[in-house]
Amino acid sequence: MATDEINATKTRQAGATNFLRAVGAVVWKDLSAELRSRELLSAMLVFALLVILIFNFALELDLQTRRSVTSGVLWVTFAFAGTLGLNRSMAVEKDRGCLDGLLLAPVDRSAIYFGKAISNLAFMMIVEAIVLPVYSLLYNINLFQPGLLLVILLGSLGYVAVGTLLASMAVQSRTRDVLLPILLFPVVVPILIAAVKASGGYLSGAEMSEIMPWLNLLIVYDVIFTAIAFMVFDYVVEE
Amino acid sequence: MIEVRKLVKRFGLKTVLRGLDFQAQPGEFVALLGPNGAGKTTFLRILSSLSRPSIGEVRIAGFQLPSQAAAVRNRLGVVSHQPLLYGDLTAEENLRFYGRMYSVENLDARIGEVLELVGLEPRRRDLVRNFSRGMQQRLAIGRAVLHDPDVMLFDEPYTGLDQDASSMLDDVLRSVAGKGRTVVMTSHDLARAEDLATRFDILSRGMIAASSSRADLGTGNLLTFYKNALAG
Numbered sequence: 001m002a003t004d005e006i007n008a009t010k011t012r013q014a015g016a017t018n019f020l021r022a023v024g025a026v027v028w029k030d031l032s033a034e035l036r037s038r039e040l041l042s043a044m045l046v047f048a049l050l051v052i053l054i055f056n057f058a059l060e061l062d063l064q065t066r067r068s069v070t071s072g073v074l075w076v077t078f079a080f081a082g083t084l085g086l087n088r089s090m091a092v093e094k095d096r097g098c099l100d101g102l103l104l105a106p107v108d109r110s111a112i113y114f115g116k117a118i119s120n121l122a123f124m125m126i127v128e129a130i131v132l133p134v135y136s137l138l139y140n141i142n143l144f145q146p147g148l149l150l151v152i153l154l155g156s157l158g159y160v161a162v163g164t165l166l167a168s169m170a171v172q173s174r175t176r177d178v179l180l181p182i183l184l185f186p187v188v189v190p191i192l193i194a195a196v197k198a199s200g201g202y203l204s205g206a207e208m209s210e211i212m213p214w215l216n217l218l219i220v221y222d223v224i225f226t227a228i229a230f231m232v233f234d235y236v237v238e239e
Numbered sequence: 240m241i242e243v244r245k246l247v248k249r250f251g252l253k254t255v256l257r258g259l260d261f262q263a264q265p266g267e268f269v270a271l272l273g274p275n276g277a278g279k280t281t282f283l284r285i286l287s288s289l290s291r292p293s294i295g296e297v298r299i300a301g302f303q304l305p306s307q308a309a310a311v312r313n314r315l316g317v318v319s320h321q322p323l324l325y326g327d328l329t330a331e332e333n334l335r336f337y338g339r340m341y342s343v344e345n346l347d348a349r350i351g352e353v354l355e356l357v358g359l360e361p362r363r364r365d366l367v368r369n370f371s372r373g374m375q376q377r378l379a380i381g382r383a384v385l386h387d388p389d390v391m392l393f394d395e396p397y398t399g400l401d402q403d404a405s406s407m408l409d410d411v412l413r414s415v416a417g418k419g420r421t422v423v424m425t426s427h428d429l430a431r432a433e434d435l436a437t438r439f440d441i442l443s444r445g446m447i448a449a450s451s452s453r454a455d456l457g458t459g460n461l462l463t464f465y466k467n468a469l470a471g
Contacts, residue, residue, distance in 0.1 A: 018342050025339035033327035036366075097321030101382070103289055104323075105340035106313035238291060 026115020155195030270436035316383035326368030373404025
């Protein structure tokens with residue numbers, strides 16, 4: 001009996017090790033390929049910078065009004081640039097049949113999801129890390145506040161958790177470029193609302209009691225959608 | 240090694256495989272031949288666990304699909320007409336990635352062996368996007384044998400290859416098949432199939448219409464056998 005338990009424990013540990021190794025392998029592969037090609041990051045970055053530049057000239061605002069629109073402009077920029085990245089990230093897998101290569105590996109398929117989601121989050125965070133100082137300069141607003149950075153992390157996490165799952169679905173379709181935004185934006189509306197409200201709260205110096213409900217919504221949404229993706233990814237990618 | 244009973248696959252209202260029965264033993268090289276739309280690729284995608292059967296039983300190396308898919312995938316190597324390789328990674332990086340996904344032990348040494356096997360050792364640090372189609376296909380075979388699988392599935396591996404690349408691929412295929420592995424290959428190239436396979440199965444309208452071993456068929460009779468099977 002004791003031997004059976006030890007064997008079962010060893011099997012579980014080996015399974016967990018293989019799972020983490022597969023997640024790490026997917027992240028390593030995505031980052032290595034992107035470091036070399038820079039296709040995805042450059043597209044996301046140029047798009048994001050253009051959006052904030054256009055908003056800067058389109059909205060000739062006083063300092064107070066700029067503060068009030070900042071959270072909205074930021075999240076519109078992140079959401080649209082993120083869609084570009086999500087589409088490209090899965091298109092790379094589909095174009096040369098590499099998605100089949102991933103699905104043929106003898107690992108739990110949710111490891112592929114988590115690997116892709118972590119890579120997508122890394123790409124989004126890199127873009128955000130460049131966009132924030134540029135925005136601060138253009139709009140003369142200090143965005144480097146710990147609370148705001150936490151909201152950006154939580155919002156991006158939820159966006160990527162949903163986006164990676166839906167991009168895996170959309171990539172199977174011939175109309176994937178238009179299908180992803182149509183599928184994604186209705187589902188991430190709660191994340192975007194919560195992120196905009198929480199970001200706006202931090203920028204306007206609101207009380208924590210006003211910000212906390214939005215932060216809680218972000219956290220709950222992140223957990224729920226990560227769990228859903230973990231459960232359904234296998235079915236989404238299989239014929 | 241491979242055992243398939245009464246396999247049915249439907250896509251909506253369209254039935255692609257209609258109660259297909261199939262068996263392949265260790266060491267057998269089965270050429271699965273048939274016209275376009277016969278269901279060859281669908282059958283191979285089910286064997287490789289990329290697609291679920293609608294009805295029927297599929298067992299590979301004693302493990303059932305789809306319930307024991309991970310155990311099956313650990314024993315499978317799959318090569319299709321697409322290379323399943325990343326153009327922005329080098330040959331070595333591609334193999335390293337797949338080696339990690341398959342938890343291959345002594346990965347550095349194994350990558351060297353595989354690159355030698357497929358004749359790409361001198362190009363190990365070159366980006367795959369700069370490889371010719373033939374080189375990509377050889378590396379795809381290297382990727383498929385990296386974890387030393389018992390069963391190899393080839394789906395139209397010669398698609399898009401010129402004569403030289405096809406001859407080179409013949410040599411690699413023989414070398415891969417000659418290690419007691421079970422090999423199933425779909426192809427439209429009867430001459431190549433006759434040269435390589437030990438058994439020929441003709442797939443027509445979602446069922447095996449005829450089957451014969453190389454010994455029973457003799458040399459130079461595959462075309463007649465193929466035509467008769469489709470006519471019948």
